[in-house]
Amino acid sequence: xxxxxxxxxxxxxxxxxxxxxxxxxxxxxxxxxxxxxxxxxxxxxxxxxxxxxxxxxxxxxxxxxxxxxxxxxxxxxxxxxxxxxxxxxxxxxxxxxxxxxxxxxxxxxxxxxxxxxxxxxxxxxxxxxxxxxxxxxxxxxxxxxxxxxxxxxxxxxxxxxxxxxxxxxxxxxxxxxxxxxxxxxxxxxxxxxxxxxxxxxxxxxxxxxxxxxxxxxxxxxxxxxxxxxxxxxxxxxxxxxxxxxxxxxxxxxxxxxxxxxxxxxxxxxxxxxxxxxxxxxxxxxxxxxxxxxxxxxxxxxxxxxxxxx
Ligand code: NAP
Numbered sequence: 001x002x003x004x005x006x007x008x009x010x011x012x013x014x015x016x017x018x019x020x021x022x023x024x025x026x027x028x029x030x031x032x033x034x035x036x037x038x039x040x041x042x043x044x045x046x047x048x049x050x051x052x053x054x055x056x057x058x059x060x061x062x063x064x065x066x067x068x069x070x071x072x073x074x075x076x077x078x079x080x081x082x083x084x085x086x087x088x089x090x091x092x093x094x095x096x097x098x099x100x101x102x103x104x105x106x107x108x109x110x111x112x113x114x115x116x117x118x119x120x121x122x123x124x125x126x127x128x129x130x131x132x133x134x135x136x137x138x139x140x141x142x143x144x145x146x147x148x149x150x151x152x153x154x155x156x157x158x159x160x161x162x163x164x165x166x167x168x169x170x171x172x173x174x175x176x177x178x179x180x181x182x183x184x185x186x187x188x189x190x191x192x193x194x195x196x197x198x199x200x201x202x203x204x205x206x207x208x209x210x211x212x213x214x215x216x217x218x219x220x221x222x223x224x225x226x227x228x229x230x231x232x233x234x235x236x237x238x239x240x241x242x243x244x245x246x247x248x249x250x251x252x253x254x255x256x257x258x259x260x261x262x263x264x265x266x267x268x269x270x271x272x273x274x275x276x277x278x279x280x281x282x283x284x285x286x287x288x289x290x291x292x293x294x295x296x297x298x299x300x301x302x303x304x305x306x307x308x309x
Contacts, residue, residue: 002045002067002305007032007053010072012291013298020302021046038062046301048072055079063087068304072297074098074155074284077206077233092300094293096154101289103158105282106201106231107166109255113277114227115139143167146224148197150190150213151204151232152178159201159231160185171197194221199229206233216241219250227253231283234260243269246276257283 004017006025017023024044026032031052032040040047041055041063049055051073060066060083068090069079076093084091112118116137123129123137147163149156152174160180163170170185171193172178178187193200200222204210214228214237228251230237239260245251253275261268262281270276284290 003043004046004048004301005040005044006048007037007040008050010048010294010298013048013072013294016295016298017048017301020305034059041066046070046304048297048301049078051075051078053078055084057083060084060087060089063089067308068092068301070297070300070304072293074102075205075233090304092297092304094296094300097289097292097296098284099154099158101286102155102231102283103162104286105257105279106155106159106229107162109231109257109277109279110199110201110227110229111142113253113255113275114142118277142199145169145198146171146196148173148193148200148226150193150200150202151210152180153203155231156201156203159203168199191221194218195223197222197226198224200226201229202232202236204232204236206235210236212236212238214238214242216244219245222250225249225252227251227255229255230259231257234258234262239270243273246270246273253277257281 002021004021004023006013006023008026009029014023014025037053037059041059045065046068047066048070049072051071055069055078057080060080066089069084070092071079073093074095076091079091081091116139120137143166145168147168148171149160150173152172157180160170160172164182164184172185172187173190173193174187202214212235219241237260242251242254246254255277257279258281259270259278264270264278270278284293
């Protein structure tokens, strides 16, 4: 019977997989050390991993019987796909489960930042709310502004649908011609998106091409001093360049679900900027999404071994 390891506590997956395999789970529910990961890839036939498990070259070179990695995430940037392929390890992600939750969160963090939701809530709970004030927590509207979307896949499209609901004019940068036709959605070259957008929302995977694409050079093309929303991966943005641009006003705000480094320490300069809102990579953190993610990742393992028999 194949042996499967679950790198975090995922009881629903444990139950499902338990009908088919010998299953072990990380009961401490903490991120495994590199030494522990090496042992997992050495001793198990399959692993149900999360994006916090860096299954890079050094780790995968310790694999002996590992046949399959099922990553409980939309992205696969935590797995060295070239090494996995070379060692004939099948790799699965869950492409569909995260779309709606991540698109929702895009607007949750954007609106929280530009309408100062966290500051306002803390003001109330500290007992500072004495009366209605004409200029208290003034923010800005979305309606009628340009909303740039970079990466028009599943999440980018779901974000565009929501943007239309807010009355935004959507500018899309995508490498192939887009099919989503609406009078307020326009496909434009990247430089035009940078030039016109009041908000720039990132929805590309992390690849050699997208790594660091939001850098000093790109920021200097952004004429509207935009708010940048990063729901993609931290390393799509060059953090030091973003910090500087937030300080000198070339970028008027940043709403970040993902950061580089991740996690980010409170001592990091980004955490000291009032025009930067950071949440701890919770784009997919809804009950609906996470249960679908875990179930689908478990089913990917079952499907893989069924196909082999
Ligand atoms: P997807 O459906 O595969 O869409 C990704 C899109 O990015 C594709 O349309 C792709 O276009 C485009 N793209 C790739 N490289 C590009 C480039 N260099 N320039 C312009 N466009 C490029 O994936 P998704 O489900 O929308 O997810 C997107 C990413 O979001 C994931 O890879 C993951 O990193 C991140 N994510 C984050 C969270 C979170 O919790 N924050 C949750 C889920 C996903 P082509 O068709 O031309 O390749």
